[in-house]
Amino acid sequence: TGAIGVMSIDLGSEWIKIAIVKPGVPMEIVLNKESKRKTEVAVYLKDGEREFGSSAIGKGVRFPKNTYIYLQELLGKSLNHPMVQLYQKRFPYYDLIDDPDTGTVTFVHDAEKKIFYSPEELMGMMLNYSRNMAEEYAQQPIDACVLTVPAYFNQAERKSLLYAADLAGLKVSQLMDDNTAAALNYGVFRRHDINTTATYMMFYDMGSSSTTATVISYQVVKVNGIADPQVSVKGVGFDRTLGGLEMELRLRDHLVKRFNENKKTQSDVTKNPRSMAKLFKEARRLKKVLSANVDHRAQIEGLIDDEDMRVKVTREEFENLCSDLWDRVAQPMKDALKSSELTMDLMSQILLIGGGTRVPKVQEILLKESGNEFCDVTNVSYHLYCAPWWNSVFRVKTFHVKAGAVYPIEIEFDRRSTNDEGVESVKQVKRTLFQRNNPYPQRKVITFNRFYEDFNFTVNYGDLSFLTDPKEVFDRKISQVALAGVATAHEKYGGGNETESKGVKAHFRMDESGVLNLESVTFIKNALCSVGTLQCSKNVKLICMMYPGYKTGGTRRKMNSCENYEQTYPQVESVYEMNKTVEAIVNETIDVESTLQNTAESDDKSEHKTKTEEKMKNETKSKVEEKTKTEQNETKKMETRVQKVKKSFPLEVQIMSVDHEEPPSAHKQLSEEKLEALSAKDAWKLARETAINKLESYIYDKRDKLYQEEYEQALTNEEREAISTALSEASDWMDELEGEPGPEVFNEKRQQLKDIARPWLRRVKQRQDTIPLMEDLESSFNYSSHFLQAVLALPEEAQIYTPVEITTLGDLIKTSVDWKNETVKAEAALKPYEDPVLKPDDIKQKLMDLNREMQYLINKAKTAKPKKPKTSSKKNETKSTT
Template identity: 50%
Template sequence: MRDCFGDAALSTGVKYPKSAYWYLQLLLGQKFDSPLVTKYRQWFPYYDMRKDEERGTILFQHDSETAYSPEELVAMILNYTRIIAQDYAEQPIRDCVITVPVFYTQAQRRAMLYAANLVGLNVLQLMTDAAATALNYGLFRQASFNATPQYIMFYDVGALSTTASIIEYRKAQVKEGSVANTYPQLSVKGVGYDHLLGGLEIDIRLRDHLARSFEGMKKTQGSVFESPRAMGKLLKEAKRVKRVLSANTDFYAQVEGLLEDVDFKLKVTREELEAMCSDLYDRVQEPVRQALEAADMTMVEMDSVILMGGGTRVPRFQEALLKAVNKPDLGRSLNTDEAAALGAVYQAAGQTKLFRVKKFIVKDANVLPIVVSFEKRVSGEGEEGEEEEEEVVKVVKKTLFQRSNAYPQKKVLTFNRYSKDFPFSVYYSHLGFLSDDEKTYVGRLNLSEVYLAGVGDALSTHSGAEAKGIKAHFRMDESGLLLLDYVESLFEYPPDEEEQSTFAKIGSTLSNLFGGGSSETETTEEPSSAATEEGEGEKGEEGEGEKAGTETEGEGEGVSEKEEEAGEGDQEEKVEEDDEGAVEEEDLHSDEGAKEEEEAVPVEEEEGEVPAGEETPESAAAAGNSEETETRDETPPTEETTPPTTDEGEEGDEKEAENDSETTPGSVLAGMVYSEVTYLWQQTFCERKLVHDVGLELVQTITNISISLKFVFPIEFVSHHGHGRTFHNSHAFRLRTAALRVKAPYHVYAQKVCNGKVLMGKSECV
């Protein structure tokens, strides 16, 4: 039997239901024991599904020799769509933009990327259905946009799920060099969804109703529920009856030779269908409520509500939605079947050099909050007022990406007061806005376990410098994927004795000539303008780190052409700890679990560890520091927003290096490893010297896929430029390693590739 897709597969699937696979996007990134997999097996009990013992995911046993994973089946569908596009375009196609549901987790997004990779597709971006639909809607209404925001709610009832998304449209001014240009922009402000509220649930209920009616006739010896072919016929007929009842009040369902050559015919009314699905219509308003809550808005602020998806053709859905949004009518101006695809096509055209399209800025939003937790040792009071203090461990939690945070975006987490190796965890949290069922559909909350090794070695190597903390650089890219780019340790060396500047010497000479001073008078040297700018930039950055609380500097409204590759915008947010170790977090949508949890555990002194109250040079250097989180939203400031002051030598060079570097995501998926060692840099300033030591061994475990990945970074690099001299401009250079890509065959763990190690300068296992 040949492979077939679409309508051909639908017809063939009635005869061979075990060999026809439906609604596979529900299974991507899911473990075998997931509630969504359990629901899928209830819908289609005739599939022979088993557990992949290596990955813990699903396998469809196609025949005695062949088994397919959901990623492989989705890859076949993607390849079929590419063949259709190539036939139309009459040229090879490799690049694409793929739409995914707004609620897709990190594991599901990586599974989709893996499916595309299996057939050689280069995914430019994973775009959410909400953003793609909104882009298609806005393309033809750009003339109506201005500086005043317009808010549109899109309500999408698809085959599997229902989503409500609030989109802001406006014109944004973007500075490109010395010119400020105006572009249309859309921003996803809030999203609400129901995983299993869709047209398929109606089809399944109507199918089961028809099957029970046939069983009641008692004309056959066998049960229709035990015949996969009969159930496939009934599902096909149920879909047809549902469509007809959307425009008619009653209709006859009929199937010839349903079972044992017995024909089936039954009259079904719209009232009966609505009674079967009455509880579904009660769930229509929940996505609307979630979206309004996420955007912190009300329905009064919505200019209109636009329908999307084939499920919105059901009259009862429309009635329930009208009641939920309290609007006189619903917008039906979108092509519900093609709007998302057309929006993705435009987005793809804008990311390639083959087409020139008008710029339309798209800012998507994170749906599930992501948190980092780590342990911190603090001194506690002894019992009954004793002077002796006992070390305790507190579990500190910091929100890395909140609900509705725009992306792409970068964030830097700084760890201070650490003199030994330590781990930290990244996971989903603050999910109080979800129902109990929706929380189970998220799957495993833990995203990654990271262990930082070599901390003590880095401190001992730079014992003469002041430790400035260990920084973990996170990034959420255009596809909504969370990446830990690299980890670095920063040290500050004391400045060398500076020579008097030429101007200071001239001033001293003139002063002596006119009797204004003597040779014994000390002269304070005024740094040059360039040096002053460098020093102020550094001091400003350091001063911000000393402030307590949360500071947010500027939000950009668009993407400048210069920084388009790096992402969107510059927003800095810092969250610090006070002296007591309490974390100040601003999370408007947190539940009870969103509060910082601290677990006090007495800690015994390890061998070689300094007892509480005593200090090492390294710990004393970091004593004035506290953990902080820096947020860099990659949206450049608009004309209305003043950009934050940055140090050209450090941050500017970082962006330049980032744009020059290869953009291979550091990700792990289903036995395939993509690893990258990005870049290292160091700067020497006239006032002080900063050393970025990436001599940390980072061990990362992606628990959703159960694969380990280890990065081994170079230990040390120190420059001695600038000794005995004064630079009026910052002298900076960077050292960069080549990006390594290690691929493992399908079903092979990363541990089998060099024991999970990425070796610098070597492409083969040793």
């Protein structure tokens, strides 16, 4: 099986970071083509050409309408959403409409050709590009990932991002809030500092388009008796429109104002999308420079009508432009503390994340508000630990995570009632499903009582009064649920003397990604059953204690950290079966005792048939019978009682999503085909570019070799002319090429050039390879010759080799040396442009023959046994003669 790799993606509105973990590779950030850790979230599309990252940003200066940026802000929103309206105001050159199938916003890419791209499709392209970078780095396929999302993402936005990942063919293991991911990564590498006393910290993240403050607690907790650290989200505050982007846009507008004041041209810069894109790019650079310098000069060549712009901007001017933004910097921090019901003095540390926190004025405000020194962790890759933490394949230390729901969720339904006068009234009932900051994943059950007909209910967001910015407010409705089969269930199972309705139960679950799902809806009844029971005798009660599994009913409850299960086990038949079993055990015990006594008595009777023993037998028998009758009399008579048995029956559920309409299957298939076609086009384009580069490299390389002394001498005049002509024709053919032929055309042309140049290049290659091989052959001759001399010098009694073996080695050395001398002499007589006779393959064969023979003789020396001396036998012959 192949290695298992895991990918985690830190998805921001402006930048994206990718990390992988695989066997043999630690947690590591994937570098892009520019060897950078982060890549711009940008997609460029024009005439079938597609670019990502910095290449797309570069093309965006020339073609801003064809370069799509800040896609995260549009996920799961309609055209009339306040955030979409703000997006259009910031980037007026985009043409946006509502998709008729999904009701969400869509980009009009080409109105004439009717080409449209939704933010989900564009985000899917970006995620697929990220997967390709990770696979290239890991050198293996990757199809699963963990995605980080802003904590303030609602249900529609989370579902839209999951849909985008599905279009890209990615299996999302989990959507993790970025503040939770940051806290997890920070705590993992400081787990030894965490103890049983809760420690509170605040993470302040000012990114490109939003700002989030989160109160986090670290504490060691016991789960199943094992103590491990746990990170919990206690409170969250955010501002969806406060970030570096808003500052950059104000700088862009300031540059527009300063340029128009000079009156260098009559053209309006704001009406030219390309000029506005240039100004926006310069404003982004200017903001970074002003974070470290008190002033800087902004300059753009050929802004409009061949007019240049050179404007000096100071940090003071920049701060004045954003004066109203500074009042909002501390508000997320206050909201987080209010949500967590904690105070600032309990925060042991404040950690800054995001590029926006590098602005000096932001740091000044945060320092004044907190009164504490803060730790700058702007460059932390807080998604790095997400992938191995989620995947059980990798052995990592346990670290519990408790994320919190940012928005409260409740259930609304109408309850109809009739008063004594027969007047029917309708009352709207609300029940809280998830409160704000409730941990997830978690299951919740809502019971609907006194409903005898089919009914509907809605799932809505709860009290959103904590959202102060109107742009953050969205439609409260999440989904509408219609239940069918309630009346049928009552007619079939309810209303009788033997059954009792316990209402309708709806089972909800908020999963690991923070997405709410309605798992099932069931009709619950209590069945009333007549049950026969027995009153146990003393022996039966004793055995009942020995068999605690026999009980007359009970409830088993299984609980874990987030989910509760309850199941009632009615013991209707088991009571009767239990008593029968106990009686059988008692009777069997009595029968065994009787049998043992009868067996003993029969043996005694055969040996000693005396009247005394006969009398003892009768007395024992009567005692056993009397004991049996007593036990039977103590047994309780049958009684009858009623026991309630819970039973559930599934109902038909029809869910209509209000905030995020699931795209039809045909719409999804069309999107997938659109992305697959673009991916196939990219693959074809990459193969074509690779083939062109290989052909160009081959032409340039061989042209250069034509004038290198070693290669030049290996050519005849005819060969030089043919190769030079072929290279020139191929170069002219590439310059005059029309259209876009496929990669196979360039590969075929390169193969033709290879066939022409092959004899020439082989000639040079063989002579180059001969030099080191001849050195090895000379060394082998020297070594084998010395070995042969040492063998011949051995005395006869110490010789371990046979004459045939010695002769074979000597002949092999002689023939090899003779071949070498003759071949070298013949090679020296050849011209450089003639094919060599001293070939590398022949030299390798000679080396193999010598090495094989030498290895055989050396191995024999290692295992040979010394000969026995003959001196002892000669001494014995001398003594006998004497």
